[in-house]
Amino acid sequence: MSKKIVAIVALFLIQAGVAAAQDSKPAPSSELMENKNPVITNEQLPSGAKLFVAPMSNGFETYVIAGLEKKKVQVVVMTDREKADYEVSGVSDTDRAGWAKMLFFGSQQTNETASVKIVNLKTGNVVFAYSVNKTNSARGKQSAGEAVAKHINEKIENRYH
Amino acid sequence: MRSRGLYAILLTLFLLAVCSIYAQEAAQKVIPSGAKVFIAPMDGGFNEFLKAAIEKKKVPVVIVEDKAAADFEITGHSETQKASTAKKVIMWDWHSNEQASIQVNNLKSGEVVWAYSANKQSSAHGKKSTAEACAKHLKEKIESAK
Numbered sequence: 001m002s003k004k005i006v007a008i009v010a011l012f013l014i015q016a017g018v019a020a021a022q023d024s025k026p027a028p029s030s031e032l033m034e035n036k037n038p039v040i041t042n043e044q045l046p047s048g049a050k051l052f053v054a055p056m057s058n059g060f061e062t063y064v065i066a067g068l069e070k071k072k073v074q075v076v077v078m079t080d081r082e083k084a085d086y087e088v089s090g091v092s093d094t095d096r097a098g099w100a101k102m103l104f105f106g107s108q109q110t111n112e113t114a115s116v117k118i119v120n121l122k123t124g125n126v127v128f129a130y131s132v133n134k135t136n137s138a139r140g141k142q143s144a145g146e147a148v149a150k151h152i153n154e155k156i157e158n159r160y161h
Numbered sequence: 162m163r164s165r166g167l168y169a170i171l172l173t174l175f176l177l178a179v180c181s182i183y184a185q186e187a188a189q190k191v192i193p194s195g196a197k198v199f200i201a202p203m204d205g206g207f208n209e210f211l212k213a214a215i216e217k218k219k220v221p222v223v224i225v226e227d228k229a230a231a232d233f234e235i236t237g238h239s240e241t242q243k244a245s246t247a248k249k250v251i252m253w254d255w256h257s258n259e260q261a262s263i264q265v266n267n268l269k270s271g272e273v274v275w276a277y278s279a280n281k282q283s284s285a286h287g288k289k290s291t292a293e294a295c296a297k298h299l300k301e302k303i304e305s306a307k
Contacts, residue, residue, distance in 0.1 A: 062276065065276040066264070066278035069276040070277075078272060079273060080271045102251045108248055108282070140258070141278070
């Protein structure tokens with residue numbers, strides 16, 4: 001009789017242990033799944049949208065904001081991510097002219113490359129993505145920043161394909 | 162007749178409300194003359210060049226050293242590419258290439274009210290040239306709001 005009780009208690013303890021182990025594993029929430037597998041949608045980027053431009057390498061975010069200002073893009077740039085509806089993030093790289101380029105081509109201009117994406121902070125969906133490559137960029141990062149802004153403007157005006 | 166009058170009053174009130182919303186939005190984008198501005202530290206001490214340029218170009222703002230006392234904050238990025246040996250030997254050019262980008266943030270609303278970037282190939286006066294370009298355009302922005 002006592003052996004049966006011990007066996008039942010042991011089974012109960014094993015089951016409780018298994019349940020606790022399952023509980024400790026993080027449940028895949030829908031938000032996490034969205035972040036791991038971002039969805040690229042055809043969602044419209046509305047005029048007057050509040051954008052937060054996240055810091056990028058070499059301060060490229062300031063050139064993007066300056067580009068948005070110059071191209072008169074109909075968005076409101078926020079300094080606080082909490083107040084924004086969308087987030088612009090990306091990477092940028094600069095390739096400086098080497099001696100061979102100067103000697104053979106007489107050019108000291110840089111090659112610029114940048115890639116950005118705009119994420120809807122509520123849904124986690126990518127609403128816009130764009131990459132730019134400027135060989136012999138006339139005005140360095142400024143040119144790349146303005147190209148990004150121009151295409152964001154096209155997206156807002158629904159002219160982007 | 163009475164309903165027409167009521168309709169006219171409601172329409173007027175609606176138009177006034179719309180106008181006030183647009184006016185508020187436009188006012189948020191304005192940098193008023195005499196605004197208190199805090200200049201945040203930037204790479205290579207560009208903030209110091211910017212202060213000197215604001216002084217030189219007589220930009221109508223008050224620069225404050227305490228962010229808590231300011232209405233606006235200027236942040237940005239600056240980069241200098243010094244002339245390499247190849248540039249000196251091949252192109253006989255000792256001048257640096259400069260690029261800078263600044264943004265003016267409204268500290269109350271959290272909005273970026275103005276931004277500008279400058280790029281100077283073989284800059285005659287280094288960072289001073291880009292800083293003065295930024296200050297010149299900031300002055301234009303402030304004066305355009307008058």
